Amino acid sequence: MRIVVDRSSVRSRLAGLVAANARADYVYSYPPRQSYRVFGESTAAAVPELVARSLRRFEDLNLYVHVPFCRQICRFCNLYAVAGANNDLDGYVDTVLEEAAGLARLTDRKTVTTLYIGGGTPSVLAAGQLERLIRFLLDRFSDRPDRLPPETALEVDPATVDLGKLRDLRAVGINRINLGYQSLVDGEVRGLGRRRPDSAGLALLEQALGVGFGNVCVDLIYGLAGQTDEGWEQSLLRVIALAPPTVCAYALTLRPFTGYSRLGYSAVDGATLYRRYEMANRLLQDAGYRQETHVRWVRDGGGYRQKANHWGLRNVLGVGAGARSYLWEADLRNGYSVRSRSATLRSYVDRVRSGDIAVTDGFLMTDDERRRKATALNLMALDRTWTRETLAFDPVERFAEEFAAFTESGLCETGPRHVTLTDKGVKYRDLLSQTLFSREVRTRVAEFNYDE
Numbered sequence: 001m002r003i004v005v006d007r008s009s010v011r012s013r014l015a016g017l018v019a020a021n022a023r024a025d026y027v028y029s030y031p032p033r034q035s036y037r038v039f040g041e042s043t044a045a046a047v048p049e050l051v052a053r054s055l056r057r058f059e060d061l062n063l064y065v066h067v068p069f070c071r072q073i074c075r076f077c078n079l080y081a082v083a084g085a086n087n088d089l090d091g092y093v094d095t096v097l098e099e100a101a102g103l104a105r106l107t108d109r110k111t112v113t114t115l116y117i118g119g120g121t122p123s124v125l126a127a128g129q130l131e132r133l134i135r136f137l138l139d140r141f142s143d144r145p146d147r148l149p150p151e152t153a154l155e156v157d158p159a160t161v162d163l164g165k166l167r168d169l170r171a172v173g174i175n176r177i178n179l180g181y182q183s184l185v186d187g188e189v190r191g192l193g194r195r196r197p198d199s200a201g202l203a204l205l206e207q208a209l210g211v212g213f214g215n216v217c218v219d220l221i222y223g224l225a226g227q228t229d230e231g232w233e234q235s236l237l238r239v240i241a242l243a244p245p246t247v248c249a250y251a252l253t254l255r256p257f258t259g260y261s262r263l264g265y266s267a268v269d270g271a272t273l274y275r276r277y278e279m280a281n282r283l284l285q286d287a288g289y290r291q292e293t294h295v296r297w298v299r300d301g302g303g304y305r306q307k308a309n310h311w312g313l314r315n316v317l318g319v320g321a322g323a324r325s326y327l328w329e330a331d332l333r334n335g336y337s338v339r340s341r342s343a344t345l346r347s348y349v350d351r352v353r354s355g356d357i358a359v360t361d362g363f364l365m366t367d368d369e370r371r372r373k374a375t376a377l378n379l380m381a382l383d384r385t386w387t388r389e390t391l392a393f394d395p396v397e398r399f400a401e402e403f404a405a406f407t408e409s410g411l412c413e414t415g416p417r418h419v420t421l422t423d424k425g426v427k428y429r430d431l432l433s434q435t436l437f438s439r440e441v442r443t444r445v446a447e448f449n450y451d452e
């Protein structure tokens with residue numbers, strides 16, 4: 001992540017950055033992961049108590065499980081994933097359950113509002129293995145273990161499922177799937193470095209829509225190598241024709257040590273990315289979708305409840321190698337690497353098996369950082385009553401310089417109860433969110449070394 005907005009001169013810099021089509025990475029969590037640091041002994045020792053205190057704060061809980069296994073590592077991907085067909089999936093599920101059992105001892109039962117199984121490619125797990133995960137987690141954490149959370153979600157690589165598997169997923173209680181298509185144009189798909197059989201085309205989406213999931217989400221990326229405006233439009237129109245409840249369109253994030261970077265691909269310019277964002281926004285809204293965030297469009301039944309809860313500062317407790325927890329008192333992470341993928345997995349398993357905490361690094365929150373988090377993440381439509389009640393602050397007063405700059409540039413409108421971004425503001429939302437990063441977070445991001 002490159003910090004592009006210099007805080008000392010928000011007003012003068014912002015107009016220039018917008019005019020120059022400057023890009024900032026998607027701010028999907030705050031603080032960004034580049035500001036996480038490895039915990040020393042005393043912080044690590046304090047993690048269980050910190051988790052317990054955070055969980056005690058709310059009656060509800062969101063659970064996340066990271067399943068890092070993938071059939072291949074896609075060229076654009078910098079998520080924590082391990083390639084190969086020979087991974088011990090049953091053994092991995094056992095380890096995750098062992099980690100979860102330890103965490104469950106720190107808390108009373110909660111109302112589990114979302115359970116999200118992501119990755120990686122969790123759809124490489126058999127339905128039975130997923131069921132074992134779901135049942136165990138509800139059994140340990142939920143005040144109604146017999147009831148599935150309102151959102152029980154699974155990330156799916158379309159190439160790993162067929163109609164039979166989709167039915168099995170529904171039968172074990174998955175009610176939302178995210179289909180990671182990324183593109184529906186053959187040439188572009190080949191450039192992703194993915195093995196995808198023909199069956200993973202649109203027919204699969206049609207089948208998924210017919211199986212009875214409450215919510216089907218299609219993920220697309222713009223800025224891919226070899227992608228043209230025409231190709232981007234084709235992907236969008238093909239998806240829109242089938243009207244899935246949720247469509248996510250992400251601008252490519254390009255990172256060191258990915259396949260793209262090894263191949264020397266440098267991302268397309270800002271003007272092209274903003275143009276593709278506008279194409280997505282126009283086509284989806286014309287087709288009847290409502291814009292939920294700058295990366296997500298929804299129709300009836302659509303949405304992403306765990307993300308909304310995370311941005312609403314509720315606790316998200318993660319288990320698994322590479323999983324992150326977003327808690328009231330801290331962001332925590334169970335290891336991460338795109339350079340030593342298998343070693344990171346082995347070390348996670350060793351930690352859990354030897355009774356150590358799985359957490360390796362993270363960021364301890366303060367009142368100020370929590371206010372920045374609430375503002376930076378919810379900038380599109382910020383509820384001033386909510387911030388007053390939850391965090392005892394008013395964003396327009398606390399971040400007066402930033403909001404004055406947004407308003408002067410026509411990026412934001414301030415009402416007595418809400419602050420909302422204008423259409424232009426939504427387009428530049430990540431730039432605006434970056435202006436709210438603290439000095440500490442900026443310093444950490446600037447010092448972050450991708451080589452480590």
Ligand SMILES: C[S@@+](CC[C@H](N)C(=O)[O-])C[C@H]1O[C@@H](n2cnc3c(N)ncnc32)[C@H](O)[C@@H]1O
Pocket residue numbers: 076077078079118119120121122155156157178179180181182219220221250251252253254
């Ligand atoms: C957490 S990832 C899901 C990974 C899952 N294995 C898949 O491929 O579907 C959610 C989505 O983020 C998007 N994504 C992943 N890497 C990205 C990158 N480097 N730039 C932009 N979007 C990315 C993809 O659309 C992906 O489906």
Ligand code: SF4
Pocket residue numbers: 069070071072073074077078079081119120121157180
């Ligand atoms: S994009 Fe998804 S399938 Fe591809 S390597 Fe990343 S996590 Fe795995």
